[in-house]
Amino acid sequence: SDVLSFYAAADAYASPTQEDSFGLPVAEAMACGLPVITSSSAGVAELIQDGVDGFILREPSDARALAEMLQQLFTDAELRQRMGANAAQTALPWTWNQNAAETWQFLKDALARKRSFPPARSKT
DSSP, rough: OOOOHHHHHHHHHOOOOOOBBHHHHHHHHHHHTTTEEEEEGGGGGGOBBBBTTEEEETTOOHHHHHHHHHHEEEEEHHHHHHHHHHHHHTTOOOOOOHHHHHHHHHHHHHHHHHHHSSOOOOOO
């Protein structure tokens, strides 16, 4: 139940997912200052600068590429620290309030677009 203790004990976080609409655990790990590895199949990958605040695995099933990324983080403490600090900065604006505000704006924009379309003709 206390996932923070696991993030605090970790040196990095890897999520080579085959499919994920966003990747909340990746975002949580980043917010905790961990360098992350995720796949290009995770929605959060669109918000990560590959090599700056995380690594993006282009092919989730590429075990060799994943191992190379893990090895790089394992052997390079400076990279691990720098990438983790960058990850924490990147994740700062990802708050529930920000998400709610963006979702609300999206819905208002969608309603405005819907109202701008001419009414559908009935087929009678």
